[in-house]
Amino acid sequence: MNIVVCVKYVPDSTADRRFESDNTVDRVGVDGLLSELDEYAVEQALQLKEKLGDDSTLTVLTVGPDGATDAVRKALQMGADKGVHVADEAIAGSCALSTSLVLAEALKKTGFDLVVCGMASTDGSMGVIPSMLAERLDVPAATLGSSVELDGETLRIRRDGDAATETIEATLPLVCSVTDQSGEARYPSFKGIMAAKKKPLETWSLADLGVDAELVGLSAASSVVEATEARPPRTAGQVVPDEDGSGAHALVEFLASKKFI
C-alpha cells in the first residue's frame, strides 16, 4: 500500500511568531519545525503501516521554504520511508487554495492509496487542507479521527464531534486526518536518526508537477491579510496568596466587584 503523510513546516509556536512587512507569516526569521499536530499524522501512518506488516511504503510530503526539509527529515527519523519536498520560490505567500493545488498535484505524482494529514497546522490553523485535497483528488475524506483503523480496503475512524461521537467509514483510496487525541507521537530513536540519513529525499519544483507558477504565491492568493496588529500584552493583575481561607473570600470579593455575582 502507498501511504503518504502531508506535513507542514511551521514557525515554532513557543517562539515569538510575527508577520513580514507584506503581511505574510515570517517563515525564515523564526525557528521552524515539523508542526506538532502533523506528528500525530506521522504516528498514525506509521502504526497503520506496521499493522499491515507488508511492503507498504510511507512517503512524507511537504510544500514549503528551504527549511521545510527539516520537517520531512524529522518524519523520516520517526520511521517514514522516503520524503518529498516541493520547493519553489513562486510558492511563497500562497493561500490554502493554491497550497492544496500544489499538494494535490504532488500526490498525483507520488500516487497514493491513503493520504494522512494532521487536523490543522499550528500557524494558520485553518484545518481545510484535508477536505480541499479530497475535493481536488475526487476521493472520500474521513477527517478529524481520534482513532483510525484499516480493515482491508475500508478505513474506519472515530470522530468526536460537538454533538455526537461518530464512526465514519470510507473506501480507499482516500484522505484522512487525525487529531491530537489519536495517540502520542513517538520520538525518533538513535537508530531512526541514523537510518534517516540514508533515506531518499527528493525536491520537486512547480515545473516538475506541471503547475503554472501564475496560479500560486502571494500575487495569486484568493484571500489576503490587509492589516496585522500585535495584541497589547495583558497587564498582570493582583495575585494574592491563600492564607487560612482568605483566598476564597478575596476571589468572591473580586467577582462581586466586577458584577459576576
Place this chain on the structure above:
Amino acid sequence: MSEVLVLVDSNSLVDGKVSKPTLELLTIARRLGEPSAVVVGDASAFAETLAAYGAEKIYTVDDADVTPYLVAPKATVLAQLVEKTSPAAVLIPSGGEGKEIAGRLAVKLDSGLITDAVDVQAGPDGGAGPVATQSVFAGSYTVQSKVTKGTPIITVKPNSAAPEQAAGAGAVEEFAATVPESAKTATITASEPRAASGRPELTEAAIVVSGGRGTGGNFEAVEGFADSIGAAVGASRAAVDSGWMPHAFQVGQTGKTVSPQLYVANGISGAIQHRAGMQTSKTIVAVNKDDEAPIFELVDFGVVGDLQTVLPAATAEITQRKG
C-alpha cells in the same frame, strides 16, 4: 441588494430552537446584504425565528442525501445555491465540520476563504467585499483579511456578534439539490449523541470555569463553582489527555477557543496551547498552587492556593450571598 447565504448548523436545530451562533451569523449577514438561511431538513419549526432575526429567504434542502454522509454533500448543496443566487458572501459556523464544508466549497467555486473570523464587516464603499477580523498566533495578533477571488466564503466563530432581531420576510423555498454519488463516499455508520450537561454551551457561555492537571482528576470542586456562577465547564489539554474530561470540553489550540466575559482557570499552568484558546477573554482569573505558573501573567486576579480548598469555600460563600 445581494443575498448572503448563511448555513444553519445542523447541531443548532434541536428542540425547535435555533442556536445563538446561527442568530449571530444572520446578524452579521445583514451588514453584507440580504440574509438567506440554508437549512438541511425541515425548517418549519425554525422558520419563524430565522425570519425574526432577518432571514429574507429560507432555503430548505431534502436531508436524505445529506445527513448520512460526512460534509461533502453539504458543500455540494451550497455550491449549487451559490450558482443559483450569486451571493455577496457565504457565512458558515466555524468548527470542524463548518471549516471542512468551507474548504470543499472554496475548491468547487475556486473562491477564497477565511476561517475562524471573530468579526465581519462590509468593506469600505460596500462593493469591495467583506473584511474579516481574525485572532491568530494563539491570540497574540489580530489580523484583517479579505477574499480577493470569487465568492467570499467565511467561517465565523461563536460570540462574534450580538444577535439582533430585525424582521425578515422568511420566505421558505425548497431547493432541489443534486447530490452526486461521488459526494456520498464517507458514510456515518454510527452516531452516539453527547449527553447534555445542563450547563451553558462552552463556546457560547458568558462565564467559563476550567480545570487542569491541578485538579488531579477530581472536577467536583470546579463543577460546583461553575454551577454557583452559572458557568460552562472547560478543561485543559492535560486534563483531557489524562482521560478526566471528554475532548469536547477542551479549551485551547486543538480544542475550543472561548472568549467569555469571565474565564476562571483552576490548576492550569497556562501553556501556549491553552492560552491560544482563552486569552481573548475579557476578565481572567486563576487559582493555582504554583505562584510561578505562567497563567498568572495573564490574570486580572489570581489566588495562589489549592483549588480543592479555595473553590469549595468560594462556592459556599457565593451560595450564602445569594441567600
